[in-house]
Amino acid sequence: MKVKFSYLQEQFKDYQVYLERIAEVVKAGDYTLGKAVSDFEQRFATLLGAKYGVGVNSGTDALILSLKAIGVGPGDEVITTPNTFIATVGAIVAAGARPVFVDCTEEYVIDPDLIESAITSHTKAIMPVHYAGVPADMDKIMPMAHRHGLPVIEDSCQAIQGALNGKCTGTFGLTGAFSLHPLKNLNVWGDSGIIVTDSEQMRDRLRLLRNHGLQNRDEVVIFGYNSRLDTVQAAVGNQLIQExxxxxxxxxxxxxxxxxxxxxxxxxxxxxxxxxxxxxxxxxxxxxxxxxxxxxxxxxxxxxxxxxxxxxxxxxxxxxxxxxxxxxxxxxxxxxxxxxxxxxxxxxxxxxxxxxxxxxxxxxxx
Ligand SMILES: Cc1ncc(COP(=O)(O)O)c(C=O)c1O
Missing domain, CATH: 3.90.1150.10 (Aspartate Aminotransferase, domain 1)
Known part of the structure; x- marks a missing residue:
């Protein structure tokens, strides 16, 4: 018998229904931040019980843009764990900051009791990872972060629908970052990601950052990036999220x-x-x-x-x-x-x- 790790052929065996959704995008010529993107953002946020979703082009960008949105840059430190996929740490470095590690628990997630002693005057954020789909101990991390006035950016890339006391992972911190990469539990047909937040201010800043800082076609209010969630991928997401x-x-x-x-x-x-x-x-x-x-x-x-x-x-x-x-x-x-x-x-x-x-x-x- 074979027990396969990858299941992508089975997952999209009935691909016709996905192609029909993509055909709608093509017929409307609605490729850039199209209707499927805002529909997906709404669906995803509602699924998790968050106020807003901001679609971006990967889980890595969901982390980088979250850090950039709170002003993380050179000279800053971000606390995380060495027990994660490289993208968590790469995102901190890409934002210009220094990753500061603390050890993990027997559950493979950041040890909440070790975070406080890693905080310095340079600490700008805490980035717990819900590694492997195990919820990090947000019930301990959030009160401690509040005491120190530190924002929490959750790396929830591996933990869609994880929860603590019924509240979904990704919705405790200022933002929660999710990946829709083909190997994730909710997966599309390429790279994609999404950020959830309850903060209107963060939502607006993240929307600017992902789209060159453009407030409208002609006015740029901050320098940003091109990190939009692709409309074709959002169409795939809108179909699969039902499952x-x-x-x-x-x-x-x-x-x-x-x-x-x-x-x-x-x-x-x-x-x-x-x-x-x-x-x-x-x-x-x-x-x-x-x-x-x-x-x-x-x-x-x-x-x-x-x-x-x-x-x-x-x-x-x-x-x-x-x-x-x-x-x-x-x-x-x-x-x-x-x-x-x-x-x-x-x-x-x-x-x-x-x-x-x-x-x-x-x-x-x-
Ligand atoms: C824990 C963790 N963080 C971040 C990422 C980055 O996601 P992406 O591959 O969509 O950039 C991943 C996924 O690979 C991940 O597993």
Whole structure:
């Protein structure tokens, strides 16, 4: 049996309905910030319970523009975690600031109890990452950020429909950044992203920043960028967003089944604690495994496309050399990098795929 990590062919098997939506854009010649964009922004914001959505051309730009909108630049520091995809840190650097790392929890997200001691007079923002679809501890982070007068920009690129106490990830901070990249839970046919915010002022500034600072055709009020959400991609998003509840629920169903089965192997597999006030949306299903590299090779050999996200934590990447971190600085993130394994849990798997993965993991440890 094959258990594939990518599900893009199945996801868009019935592509005709998407082509019809794109045909509407073409017939209307409505390519740049067209109606499909404002429709998608509205739908996305409503789905999450946010006031506004601002479509941009990637999750990375959603982060960069959020930082630029609050004036982050050279000499500033932004606090985040080394346990993330490179784009979080790259966005901070692209905005001209210095990323300051703090270690993560056993749930793979930023440790809220370590943030305060990383704050300096240069700190300009905090950027928690809802990594792998695990909601960061916003209930602790937000009051602490308020006490220090620091804005929070949430990297929610991997966590559409994640929630804490029923409130969606991405809606706690000043802005929440989302990616619609083909590998994300809500995915379009190329690069795209969206920012949600409850602040009218941020919405207006982000709209300017994504479109050259143009207030209208002839007047430029700030220097900006070209980072518009493509109308064709928004048309794809408007179709797929109708399926997001099913996508999220199916991932949660498979993850729960894996959790239950893998907890029966406590000497070999560590399943993170699942806390009842959090909704985990399992963009990546990650557990820690004894003899990880051997298990990975064994599963891949059996047709299971397991992966590692990621074997090298960001503070130890060559790109981060100038930040001056060294091995041992973030022991939790480092130990997770050595033991983490990602198993497929996407919405196009069936029950036998999950059983097959569990059977093979059991066999490996026997
Ligand atoms: C945690 C995280 N942040 C940011 C991004 C950037 O998103 P994009 O690839 O749409 O630029 C991604 C996605 O790849 C991500 O996983």
């Amino acid at each position: 997001i509840d099913w996508i999220t629920a199916t991932r949660i169903k498979w993850a729960n089944k894996l959790d239950q089965a893998l907890r029966e192997l406590p000497d070999a597999i560590t399943v993170p604690e699942r806390r009842p006030h959090k909704r985990y949306v399992h963009h990546l299903y990650m557990v820690q495994a004894k003899d990880r590299d051997q298990l990975l090779a064994f599963l891949q050999d059996r047709g299971i496309e397991a992966k590692v996200h990621y074997p090298i934590p960001l503070h130890l990447q060559r790109a981060a050399y100038r930040l001056g971190y060294k091995e041992g600085d973030f022991p939790v993130a480092e130990s997770q990098a050595r033991s983490i394994i990602t198993l497929p849990v996407h919405q196009h798997l069936e029950e036998p795929h999950i059983d097959y993965m569990v059977d093979n993991i059991r066999e490996f440890y026997q």
